[in-house]
Amino acid sequence: MLRLITKRLFETIPVLFIVATLTFFMMKRAPGGPFDSEKQTTPEIRAQIEAQYGLDKPVWQQYLDYLGHLAQGDLGPSFKYAGWSVNELLWSAFPVSLELGLYALAFALTFGLIAGIIAALRKNTWGDYVPMSFATFGICLPTFVTGPLLLLVFASWLTWFNASGWEQPRDRVLPAITLGLYYTAYVARLTRGGMLEILSQDFIRTARAKGASEWRVVWRHSLRGGLLSVVSFIGPAISGLVTGSLVVESIYQIPGLGKFFVMAGFNRDYTMVMGTVLFYAVLIIVMNLLVDIVQVWLNPKLRFE
Amino acid sequence: MSPPQPITEVEAGHSLWQDAWLRLRKNKMAVAGAIFVLVLALASLTAPFMPGLSYSNQNLALGATAPSAAHWFGTDDLGRDQLSRLLYGGRVSLSVGLAATLVSVLIGVLFGMISGYIGGRLDALAMRFVDILYALPFTIFVILLMVIYGRNIYLLFIAIGAVEWLDMARIVRGQVLALKKQEFVEAARALGLRKRRIILRHMIPNVLGIVIVFSTLIVPRVMLTEAFLSFLGFGVQAPQASWGTLIQDGARSWEEFPWLLFFPAGCFSLTLFSLNFLGDGLRDALDVRASKD
Numbered sequence: 001m002l003r004l005i006t007k008r009l010f011e012t013i014p015v016l017f018i019v020a021t022l023t024f025f026m027m028k029r030a031p032g033g034p035f036d037s038e039k040q041t042t043p044e045i046r047a048q049i050e051a052q053y054g055l056d057k058p059v060w061q062q063y064l065d066y067l068g069h070l071a072q073g074d075l076g077p078s079f080k081y082a083g084w085s086v087n088e089l090l091w092s093a094f095p096v097s098l099e100l101g102l103y104a105l106a107f108a109l110t111f112g113l114i115a116g117i118i119a120a121l122r123k124n125t126w127g128d129y130v131p132m133s134f135a136t137f138g139i140c141l142p143t144f145v146t147g148p149l150l151l152l153v154f155a156s157w158l159t160w161f162n163a164s165g166w167e168q169p170r171d172r173v174l175p176a177i178t179l180g181l182y183y184t185a186y187v188a189r190l191t192r193g194g195m196l197e198i199l200s201q202d203f204i205r206t207a208r209a210k211g212a213s214e215w216r217v218v219w220r221h222s223l224r225g226g227l228l229s230v231v232s233f234i235g236p237a238i239s240g241l242v243t244g245s246l247v248v249e250s251i252y253q254i255p256g257l258g259k260f261f262v263m264a265g266f267n268r269d270y271t272m273v274m275g276t277v278l279f280y281a282v283l284i285i286v287m288n289l290l291v292d293i294v295q296v297w298l299n300p301k302l303r304f305e
Numbered sequence: 306m307s308p309p310q311p312i313t314e315v316e317a318g319h320s321l322w323q324d325a326w327l328r329l330r331k332n333k334m335a336v337a338g339a340i341f342v343l344v345l346a347l348a349s350l351t352a353p354f355m356p357g358l359s360y361s362n363q364n365l366a367l368g369a370t371a372p373s374a375a376h377w378f379g380t381d382d383l384g385r386d387q388l389s390r391l392l393y394g395g396r397v398s399l400s401v402g403l404a405a406t407l408v409s410v411l412i413g414v415l416f417g418m419i420s421g422y423i424g425g426r427l428d429a430l431a432m433r434f435v436d437i438l439y440a441l442p443f444t445i446f447v448i449l450l451m452v453i454y455g456r457n458i459y460l461l462f463i464a465i466g467a468v469e470w471l472d473m474a475r476i477v478r479g480q481v482l483a484l485k486k487q488e489f490v491e492a493a494r495a496l497g498l499r500k501r502r503i504i505l506r507h508m509i510p511n512v513l514g515i516v517i518v519f520s521t522l523i524v525p526r527v528m529l530t531e532a533f534l535s536f537l538g539f540g541v542q543a544p545q546a547s548w549g550t551l552i553q554d555g556a557r558s559w560e561e562f563p564w565l566l567f568f569p570a571g572c573f574s575l576t577l578f579s580l581n582f583l584g585d586g587l588r589d590a591l592d593v594r595a596s597k598d
Contacts, residue, residue, distance in 0.1 A: 144536040148556035
């Protein structure tokens, strides 16, 4: 287990290096800079600003500087928000996104698992068809369709929730559902498939023959095996939640990282954009590692590989 | 007792493709999906030749109106006909879907083919590379590209295509690994054919079926990415419209003019449904057993 973790950690270093290099040189090739929009700067002032951000040095020097700072976890100053570093901006916005992501994931796992288990136990009855039809909808509808539609119904017509904001606990409900819907549907499908496979095995028949209650059959005998595919889906799901939060945060006006990223894109705040990309990459790689560890723990077969 | 009837009709044999076609025809959802997409594509294609349909004609005096006999899907706040904009948006969305899918299929097939055929160390390295790429948030890289090089529809084709090839590469590699061990490839190699020729003449035709099937499943994914980018404002630029930008416009004014959200969102969702059903139907019809992972 320790070997797996160290091996995977060493693998992430070249990946981050490549990501950092790619983004750095893309940024250098970019036409137009963040300071183009400043009012009528004289050449002297401009040179001074550039010197302040180290933009007057040769490119390779800037690149080495950037990598050096990066190695220490410093993503540099924001080009747009004077006096702020990218790190500070990231840490101020990330908790909001994290909270949203966790709610969405919790929503997806809770409802997805329940629906999937029920569908598997009631195979080929209405208890199976109804949740699975909903799942098909959930998988096909993107967040930027469901988000506005949910707003239309629950905020505008029924006025149960506010249309935007992130102050009260109930402001969390619609964004979390919007973000989690796709994953709920997917988890439900995976759970159904996994449980059906396990429930048809001999040891389940034995358990039933010995008079184990339905609850015990599900809880003690099938869940662990039936959930393997769900666990391996969580890795890609986290990556998707990150991307999805860009849209959800824009729709509901949530002051999270996704909204910051989109704004930085519009403002051509290159250090901020790069910093966010790198941050997302690290986040997702770490999450995938955690998911892999959980998988090995759940499935002893993998320990020998 | 009459003599047995001579057999006049010989049951015709079915080729693989005929079988697949028969099976596909029985799948009602897939057929409905195919018809919907075809009708929509035709309507979008012919939109510029229809009199009275324009995506940019404004009528400020009219403003936003609910659906009526003159404007079936209503008009937006600038008085533009929503149906026309939807059809023109369809041109953009569908062409991005096709073009980017083409790019992704090219990259995926080549990558998977070379990796699988050469095998060994290179294969292990290439597949590890794919694994790592799977973990990265690619849509964000596409946004980075669009931010840095400006919003440009051709860049959009390439950028989306460049990030959606991973599944295809895996599937093709799996197929090639299986094909490689078959006798006819062995024979070709024994005849001394070059690798390039074996790949081009013997491998590619044999993976074509699978590639076509999975391409139909890439199209909706690509369209989703395009709409996602356009929704965030990184896609096509006004006055051009894609379904993503139309949904964005609708989402901004859903309180006053819900029809501006309803029609593009509905149209887009129906298209995604249809393409997914069609792709699944094709996969079942051709009985492609390649796993989805």
